[in-house]
Amino acid sequence: MKEYRINEIFYSLQGEGRNTGQAAVFIRFSGCNLHCTFCDTDFTEYTLMTLDDIMRQLEDFPTPQSTGVAIWCILTGGEPSLQADDQLVELLHQRGYRVAMESNGTHRPPNGLDWLTVSPKIQPTVNQCDELKVIFDGKQLPNDFGIKAHYYYLQPCDTGNSKLNQRIMHQCIEYIKQHPKWQLSLQTHKMVGIA
Numbered sequence: 003m004k005e006y007r008i009n010e011i012f013y014s015l016q017g018e019g020r021n022t023g024q025a026a027v028f029i030r031f032s033g034c035n036l037h038c039t040f041c042d043t044d045f046t047e048y049t050l051m052t053l054d055d056i057m058r059q060l061e062d063f064p065t066p067q068s069t070g071v072a073i074w075c076i077l078t079g080g081e082p083s084l085q086a087d088d089q090l091v092e093l094l095h096q097r098g099y100r101v102a103m104e105s106n107g108t109h110r111p112p113n114g115l116d117w118l119t120v121s122p123k124i125q126p127t128v129n130q131c132d133e134l135k136v137i138f139d140g141k142q143l144p145n146d147f148g149i150k151a152h153y154y155y156l157q158p159c160d161t162g163n164s165k166l167n168q169r170i171m172h173q174c175i176e177y178i179k180q181h182p183k184w185q186l187s188l189q190t191h192k193m194v195g196i197a
């Protein structure tokens with residue numbers, strides 16, 4: 003039986019992008035094909051889990067069935083497109099979830115996603131998505147890599163240094179005022195101190 007390398011499964015609010023503030027269960031896959039110096043996530047540790055194991059763990063939280071709401075299930079990582087497959091998405095749909103993925107866009111996502119966020123760092127193979135989320139570091143001009151999206155977000159890079167973060171935020175806002183194709187995505191979960 004197929005096993006997935008899962009770093010963590012937790013219930014929170016989507017902190018970023020268009021769906022900010024909406025309840026979501028996150029499945030964080032371990033492993034990534036990129037090594038972004040600014041990455042804010044430690045995704046190295048993992049537990050091997052079957053689909054049954056994953057579905058069982060989702061029952062620890064409010065579910066679409068218990069709440070009557072199509073809660074988001076957000077596949078992230080690490081890089082979720084390296085492991086997530088059609089079967090996982092289908093099963094989550096059967097349980098009533100809306101399924102989203104946060105991806106760097108280098109690998110084709112599974113079929114059937116309800117929402118795809120691409121946050122590109124190198125030229126992606128994916129050429130369309132629901133939202134493009136480019137990390138703004140104040141040094142490089144934002145690059146959409148030619149990807150078509152419904153929404154174009156700039157998300158200020160969290161450097162771990164509050165003074166520098168403030169400067170980047172200011173530059174990001176000024177950039178958007180001059181280039182209004184973009185809009186601001188904030189990491190709101192960090193502001194309110196949730197996962």
Ligand SMILES: C[S@@+](CC[C@H](N)C(=O)[O-])C[C@H]1O[C@@H](n2cnc3c(N)ncnc32)[C@H](O)[C@@H]1O
Nearest residue numbers: 040041042043079080081104105106121159160
């Ligand atoms: C940890 S990544 C996992 C998903 C996928 N590997 C990706 O990069 O899109 C989740 C989101 O956090 C963003 N991110 C990572 N480090 C960040 C940082 N230091 N500041 C702001 N956003 C960051 C990524 O660009 C991505 O949009």
Ligand SMILES: Nc1nc2[nH]cc(C(=O)O)c2c(=O)[nH]1
Nearest residue numbers: 015016017018078104191197
């Ligand atoms: N609350 C919350 N929202 C998020 N949206 C994308 C996240 C990610 O790490 O992919 C993330 C995360 O780590 N926490």
Ligand code: SF4
Nearest residue numbers: 034036038041080106
């Ligand atoms: S692609 Fe995503 S998970 Fe991988 S290192 Fe970069 S930000 Fe982190």
Ligand SMILES: [Mg+2]
Nearest residue numbers: 042043078197
């Ligand atoms: Mg995160």
